[in-house]
Amino acid sequence: MKQVRTGISKSTLVEMKNHINMDDDHLSAILGTSKTNIHKKKDDDRFSASISKKILALSALYEYGYHVFEDKENFERWMYTQNRALGYQIPIDLLNTSSGINEVKEIIGRIEYGIYS
Numbered sequence: 001m002k003q004v005r006t007g008i009s010k011s012t013l014v015e016m017k018n019h020i021n022m023d024d025d026h027l028s029a030i031l032g033t034s035k036t037n038i039h040k041k042k043d044d045d046r047f048s049a050s051i052s053k054k055i056l057a058l059s060a061l062y063e064y065g066y067h068v069f070e071d072k073e074n075f076e077r078w079m080y081t082q083n084r085a086l087g088y089q090i091p092i093d094l095l096n097t098s099s100g101i102n103e104v105k106e107i108i109g110r111i112e113y114g115i116y117s
Helices: 002-006 010-019 024-031 035-040 049-069 072-079 098-112
Strands: none
Touching (some): 002 049, 024 035, 024 049, 049 098
8 A cells, every 4th residue: 555655656557557558548537537647758757556556456357367368469369358247338438447357356366266257
């Protein structure tokens, strides 16, 4: 939680964004801030605690997904595909709220344990 209190740096966010292959539009929507606000920050500038918490949750979700799917590309493709268990919604479109992140995480957990999803 220290990272949340001190804030995640822009450079850390950019590293994560590149690692998970996420475009600026989705990232800004998920974080609840504009692309301009993200881009105007210097590399060592830090985000607020609320945005930092979202960054950490997003990073944890993707790491969990990579672990379960055992293939980065397959998981990333799954994140952009309609999912029956989510009412035919696209998982990435649910990540702008903590309940949406939890819902997607639950489906990944079901996949991990072989439960039809």
